[in-house]
Amino acid sequence: QSVMTQPPSVSGAPGQRVTISCTGSSSNIGTGYDVHWYRHLPGTAPKLLIFGHNNRPSGVPDRFSGSRSGTSASLAITGLQVEDEADYYCQSYDSSLSGYVFGSGTRVTVL
Amino acid sequence: EEQLLESGGGLVQPGGSLRLSCAASGFTFNNYAMNWVRQAPGKGLEWVSIISGSAATTHYADSIKGRFTISRDNSKNTLYLQMDSLRADDTAVYYCARSDWRRSDSFDIWGQGTLVTVSS
Numbered sequence: 360q361s362v363m364t365q366p367p368s369v370s371g372a373p374g375q376r377v378t379i380s381c382t383g384s385s386s387n388i389g390t391g392y393d394v395h396w397y398r399h400l401p402g403t404a405p406k407l408l409i410f411g412h413n414n415r416p417s418g419v420p421d422r423f424s425g426s427r428s429g430t431s432a433s434l435a436i437t438g439l440q441v442e443d444e445a446d447y448y449c450q451s452y453d454s455s456l457s458g459y460v461f462g463s464g465t466r467v468t469v470l
Numbered sequence: 471e472e473q474l475l476e477s478g479g480g481l482v483q484p485g486g487s488l489r490l491s492c493a494a495s496g497f498t499f500n501n502y503a504m505n506w507v508r509q510a511p512g513k514g515l516e517w518v519s520i521i522s523g524s525a526a527t528t529h530y531a532d533s534i535k536g537r538f539t540i541s542r543d544n545s546k547n548t549l550y551l552q553m554d555s556l557r558a559d560d561t562a563v564y565y566c567a568r569s570d571w572r573r574s575d576s577f578d579i580w581g582q583g584t585l586v587t588v589s590s
Contacts, residue, residue, distance in 0.1 A: 361514060395576040397515075403582065404565065405507075405515065410576035448515050450577070458531055459505070464514035 363387060363449055363462040370468040371439045379465045381432040381449035387460060389430035392452040396425055396434045399446045399464075408447075409434060441469050472496035472579050474566050479584030486556050486588070492549040492566030492581055500524065500544040503569040505577060506551050508562035508586075516562075519551065520569065534560070556588045 364382045371377040381394065388394055396409040407416055409425040412432065422438045432449055449462035478490040492504070506518040519530045519540040528540050539552040549566050563585050567577035 393574040393576070395574070397577070399515065401509070402563075404580040405567075405577070406580070407573070407576055407578045410570075410578070411574035414573070416573065416578065446514075450515075450517075452575075456532065458529055459517040459520070461507075461515040461517060 361463040362453055362456070362460050363451065365447075365449060365462040365465045367463075368466045368468060370470055372470045373439055373441065375439050376435060376437045377439060377467065378436075379434045379447050379449075379467070381434070381462045383430050383432070383451060385430060386455040387430075387451045387453040388427065388432055390454055392454075394425065394427055394432040395450045396423075397448045397450065399448060401446070405448070436467070439467075439469055443467055444469050472568075474568065474579055474581035476564065476566055476581040476584040479564065479586045481587045481589065482556055483590050484557060484588055487552070487554045488556065488586060490551040490553065490564055490566075490584060490586070492551075494547045494549065494568075497568075497579075499542075499547040502571070503575070504540075504542060504549045505567045505569060506538075506540060506549075507565045507567055507577070507580075508560075509565070509583075510559070510562040513562075518564070521549070553586070556586075558588050560586065561588045562586060 397405045399405040413425040453460045521540045537555045563583040565583045568579040570578040
């Protein structure tokens with residue numbers, strides 16, 4: 360069981376905006392450790408979408424944005440596209456575990 | 471092009487051992503810390519271990535501590551994961567991933583993964 364919780368699934372129609380929450384605790388997000396977001400299609404290499412709360416690597420469209428507040432973080436996807444269907448994971452560092460942790464993962468479905 | 475390529479996965483009996491390799495290319499390998507991350511069937515991503523660029527420092531997830539050993543050979547641009555005392559719940563796709571200090575230590579480059587199946 361992950362120490363950072365995400366909704367199992369979110370869905371939206373093409374062109375809509377969806378958000379994925381990542382609820383942590385005082386030993387990870389709440390301490391101020393950076394939050395990163397990844398997209399993953401099982402069987403393929405995960406891809407970095409957002410690093411350091413709200414920074415996008417080159418090549419990632421600005422439809423993806425991140426935010427953080429207290430012990431939680433969020434990923435927003437605007438202008439939802441069919442190719443956005445995938446699993447999304449948040450990641451941070453946890454001082455209690457002395458290691459990195461991933462969120463439980465969220466499956467995004469485009470209706 | 472910066473790339474990572476895992477190898478060494480396969481079928482192993484409970485209690486057995488396996489060594490995974492991750493060959494890096496396209497970047498200065500010893501400038502970066504490296505990680506192993508796994509995904510069990512139907513489960514999410516789980517961080518396994520990290521090793522610093524010089525190999526001086528290593529850290530492990532509690533779930534594999536004492537059974538797995540991470541190492542690297544910077545002369546060969548290769549990362550390793552020695553897995554001993556394997557259990558059924560170690561069955562997973564294992565990915566190697568680069569920690570990018572320029573991007574808040576996020577995992578910016580990933581391999582395609584190698585499947586480890588622990589079963590009798």
